[in-house]
Amino acid sequence: MSAAPTAADEILFTQDAAGIARLVLNRPRARNALTFAMYQGIIDHCARIAADPSVRVLVITGAGDKAFAAGTDIAQFRGFSSAQDALDYERFMDRVMGALERLRVPVIAAIAGACTGGGAAIAASCDLRIATRDARFGFPIARTLGNCLSLANLKRLSGLVGPARVKDMIFTARLVGAEEALAIGLVGEVVADADALAIRATELAGLVAGHAPLTLQATKEGLRRLQDADLQDADDTEGERPGDDLIGLCYTSADFREGMEAFLGKRAPDWTGR
Numbered sequence: 001m002s003a004a005p006t007a008a009d010e011i012l013f014t015q016d017a018a019g020i021a022r023l024v025l026n027r028p029r030a031r032n033a034l035t036f037a038m039y040q041g042i043i044d045h046c047a048r049i050a051a052d053p054s055v056r057v058l059v060i061t062g063a064g065d066k067a068f069a070a071g072t073d074i075a076q077f078r079g080f081s082s083a084q085d086a087l088d089y090e091r092f093m094d095r096v097m098g099a100l101e102r103l104r105v106p107v108i109a110a111i112a113g114a115c116t117g118g119g120a121a122i123a124a125s126c127d128l129r130i131a132t133r134d135a136r137f138g139f140p141i142a143r144t145l146g147n148c149l150s151l152a153n154l155k156r157l158s159g160l161v162g163p164a165r166v167k168d169m170i171f172t173a174r175l176v177g178a179e180e181a182l183a184i185g186l187v188g189e190v191v192a193d194a195d196a197l198a199i200r201a202t203e204l205a206g207l208v209a210g211h212a213p214l215t216l217q218a219t220k221e222g223l224r225r226l227q228d229a230d231l232q233d234a235d236d237t238e239g240e241r242p243g244d245d246l247i248g249l250c251y252t253s254a255d256f257r258e259g260m261e262a263f264l265g266k267r268a269p270d271w272t273g274r
Contacts, residue, residue: 011041012063013048019056020205021049021105025119028064033073034118039096042122046099053273056209058103059201060126061110062119065194068109068135071117074145090150093118097125097156101224104217106208110201111135111187112194116175121149124156127220129187130204131178132197137186138175159227161186213273214253218246 012024023045025032049055062068080086100107100122109126115137123129123137141147149157149170157166161184169176181187191200208216222243250256254274262269 010035011038011045013045015052015055018206019054019209020202021045021055021058023058023060024063025061025069026063027073028062028066030073031067031070031114032062032064032119033070035073036076036092039072039092039118042096043099046103050104055105056213056273057105057205058107059110059205060107060122061197061201062112065112065132067114067119068111069116069119069122070114071119077145086147093121094150094152097121097152100125102221104220105213106216106220108201108205108208110197111137112197114175116140121153121156124153124160124186128204128208130189130191130197130200131181131187132191132193133178134193135178135181135187135190136175137169137181138173139170140173140175142170143173155227210271212255212259212269212271214250214255218250222246 010026012026013021015021023042025034025038027033027035027038049058077089080089106128107126109123109129111123111129111131113132113134113136115123115131115135117139120137120139139149141149154166157169161169165184168174176184176186178187178190182190189200189204191197225242255269255271258271259269
């Protein structure tokens with residue numbers, strides 16, 4: 001009898017010389033349904049990437065061609081017996097999604113097949129999303145478990161597709177096809193199949209990895225803050241304003257100086273992330 005898979009087997013991490021990190025949700029027989037250990041693995045790998053300046057971009061995908069991730073493994077809920085269990089779970093989910101949103105590098109979701117529940121929440125927390133033609137997105141909880149999304153997840157989805165479409169997806173419990181997902185801004189690109197997805201994800205990751213890291217970091221963090229912060233009036237020039245630290249990060253960096261010199265010297269810049 002073969003040994004039971006470990007958490008390390010179920011979430012795979014690699015990194016190449018170009019600074020492209022890859023995280024694979026690896027439970028294809030279960031349509032990559034996520035265990036709590038896998039969710040924790042995402043948090044842990046984000047911390048690992050945050051501490052490694054050589055990483056320029058992260059690609060997340062699911063093993064096989066049937067699913068990116070078909071939500072949380074339902075067996076994980078068997079021990080729930082109180083409201084506190086549910087609250088602890090949703091706060092844990094917010095930590096997972098927050099780890100992706102706060103990660104300093106761009107995160108690309110490469111989506112084939114089913115992308116539902118917790119899998120769709122992960123995809124929505126990524127910065128760029130590409131999908132195969134057979135990809136399907138949704139939160140069919142109104143006809144399956146009867147649970148609900150946290151306010152943080154509702155806000156995240158509303159920011160992508162608007163409140164009306166979030167209501168449509170959840171109230172009808174239908175799955176959105178790839179072409180509709182493209183039309184409403186849920187994904188940015190649709191490719192033919194899983195093979196084309198792997199190629200395009202590598203191309204896109206390589207493109208992003210070659211750009212100024214601090215520009216990408218500041219843009220990502222600035223947009224994240226906009227979801228939560230009340231900005232001062234645009235005409236108020238007194239005192240420190242939200243985002244001033246991000247502006248300082250970029251404009252005082254060695255990369256900014258390198259970018260100017262490279263532009264004036266008509267050569268490609270050598271970005272260092274400093």
